[in-house]
Amino acid sequence: MKFDELGLSPEILRAVHDAGYTEPTPIQQQAIPVVLAGKDLMGGAQTGTGKTAGFVLPLLHRLQRHASSSPSPARHPVRALILAPTRELAMQVEESVKTYSKHVPLRSVCIYGGVDMRAQIAELKEGREIVVATPGRLLDHVQQKTVNFNSVEFLVLDEADRMLDMGFIPDIKRILSLLPTSRQSLLFSATFSDEIKKLADVMLKAPQLIEVARRNTVSETITHRVHPVSADHKRHLLLHLLKDKPDMQVLVFVGTKFGTSRLSSWLERQGINSDAIHGDKSQQQRTDALEAFKSGKARVLVATDVAARGLDIDDLPHVINYELPSVAEDYVHRIGRTGRAGKKGDATSLVAPEEKGRLADIEKLIKFKIELVELTGFDTSAGPAGEGRGDRGGRHGERGERGERSSGGHGHKHEPRVAHGPKTPVQLPPTVAHLPGGFDPTKPYEASKPVPAPEGEAGPGAKSESPPRRPLRPVAALLGGIGKK
Ligand code: AMP
Numbered sequence: 001m002k003f004d005e006l007g008l009s010p011e012i013l014r015a016v017h018d019a020g021y022t023e024p025t026p027i028q029q030q031a032i033p034v035v036l037a038g039k040d041l042m043g044g045a046q047t048g049t050g051k052t053a054g055f056v057l058p059l060l061h062r063l064q065r066h067a068s069s070s071p072s073p074a075r076h077p078v079r080a081l082i083l084a085p086t087r088e089l090a091m092q093v094e095e096s097v098k099t100y101s102k103h104v105p106l107r108s109v110c111i112y113g114g115v116d117m118r119a120q121i122a123e124l125k126e127g128r129e130i131v132v133a134t135p136g137r138l139l140d141h142v143q144q145k146t147v148n149f150n151s152v153e154f155l156v157l158d159e160a161d162r163m164l165d166m167g168f169i170p171d172i173k174r175i176l177s178l179l180p181t182s183r184q185s186l187l188f189s190a191t192f193s194d195e196i197k198k199l200a201d202v203m204l205k206a207p208q209l210i211e212v213a214r215r216n217t218v219s220e221t222i223t224h225r226v227h228p229v230s231a232d233h234k235r236h237l238l239l240h241l242l243k244d245k246p247d248m249q250v251l252v253f254v255g256t257k258f259g260t261s262r263l264s265s266w267l268e269r270q271g272i273n274s275d276a277i278h279g280d281k282s283q284q285q286r287t288d289a290l291e292a293f294k295s296g297k298a299r300v301l302v303a304t305d306v307a308a309r310g311l312d313i314d315d316l317p318h319v320i321n322y323e324l325p326s327v328a329e330d331y332v333h334r335i336g337r338t339g340r341a342g343k344k345g346d347a348t349s350l351v352a353p354e355e356k357g358r359l360a361d362i363e364k365l366i367k368f369k370i371e372l373v374e375l376t377g378f379d380t381s382a383g384p385a386g387e388g389r390g391d392r393g394g395r396h397g398e399r400g401e402r403g404e405r406s407s408g409g410h411g412h413k414h415e416p417r418v419a420h421g422p423k424t425p426v427q428l429p430p431t432v433a434h435l436p437g438g439f440d441p442t443k444p445y446e447a448s449k450p451v452p453a454p455e456g457e458a459g460p461g462a463k464s465e466s467p468p469r470r471p472l473r474p475v476a477a478l479l480g481g482i483g484k485k
Pocket residue numbers: 020021022023024025028046047048049050051052053312314
């Protein structure tokens with residue numbers, strides 16, 4: 001199928017052509033006609049499927065009748081509201097809006113927390129037809145009366161399941177109550193729990209249901225590998241892998257905010273350009289980190305699941321799970337960034353004995369056993385509890401970014417972590433044994449550092465996007481099959 005068979009306007013097709021797209025992706029083929037026909041839509045699709053263009057292109061087409069080059073703010077009321085769970089996703093969506101609307105005089109703005117409101121207020125005052133926003137900050141604007149929803153015709157809720165995870169549903173309901181009832185609404189979610197269905201019931205009218213990717217399907221072009229290693233030797237193994245392939249750019253997943261910063265700083269000290277991204281970083285820091293990684297300046301981006309969700313990092317061949325996620329589905333989300341569009345990718349997981357339960361859950365979910373590759377020189381025995389041990393992404397009892405305890409409590413059968421004495425040093429391979437700065441891997445790392453604030457609590461200025469304590473995600477029944485990219 002070709003883009004010009006979809007009925008989009010010549011201006012929009014020109015932008016699609018400029019973006020270098022030749023064929024619509026499966027979600028675009030299904031979603032675009034539904035949205036053009038003015039129907040509500042409930043879409044099952046994950047990031048990486050092309051879903052953003054799937055709703056932005058037809059939305060722009062339908063808004064084109066309002067397009068105006070007039071400088072008057074009155075000619076540019078808010079017509080479309082796109083809600084996203086994280087700043088990063090909101091920014092990416094708004095970037096897409098700008099890309100696809102470049103030949104149409106429609107204006108957009110991105111509204112998110114953690115930054116001064118004044119610039120956003122100034123843009124809203126000038127008039128913007130398309131507002132892409134995170135819910136908390138949008139409500140701040142509602143409170144300050146700096147945004148007006150009277151002319152809203154379209155509402156898009158992107159990554160609704162993540163909105164639910166992050167505790168945004170009350171905010172969403174509040175926003176819904178402020179919108180005109182006569183509007184077209186679209187809801188996208190990778191998963192469909194009962195709560196999402198309930199939300200869809202109040203938000204959508206006779207929606208068309210489309211789906212393109214069965215949740216928990218992983219691309220066949222990805223090579224999965226597990227390296228068993230004690231928690232205390234993980235970072236040395238990571239360093240070994242990085243040194244082994246000096247040209248490799250890697251997205252590394254860690255379970256906690258504190259763990260990401262700590263690992264990233266440690267890698268920097270070992271001479272590896274690295275940056276960390278998590279919910280407590282300022283907006284500028286997060287943007288800079290992502291840019292540094294995308295431009296290749298940073299070789300490694302260490303991220304939490306929440307911060308990485310929705311990141312549009314093209315052609316990323318390597319993902320390393322420094323710690324396995326506590327929710328098995330997040331393994332699929334994490335590696336969704338590699339192996340896109342049939343390209344080859346690697347998903348390597350460093351798995352400590354304490355994480356065996358998580359590994360079993362993941363293998364059950366993806367329905368195959370991941371190859372186990374033991375690397376000589378790395379201890380694989382169960383380690384002591386996290387107290388002050390540098391290799392752990394999080395300390396014992398530290399909360400994950402979603403406010404979960406990083407050491408279990410999710411129905412997985414984790415062995416309780418009990419503090420033991422230091423372990424017998426093991427023979428490390430040369431890349432590890434000769435670390436700069438005379439680092440002794442057998443000694444506790446930064447043991448005297450103060451215990452950080454519990455993860456999951458909002459940092460200053462990040463009120464709306466730092467997720468509150470997250471309820472356990474039910475392993476919801478998904479919509480049916482999806483085409484693999
Ligand atoms: P999304 O799932 O919306 O985050 O999109 C994932 C990536 O696919 C983005 O980098 C888009 O620019 C790209 N993309 C979207 N539609 C197409 C298409 N029809 N052909 C090629 N790439 C696309």
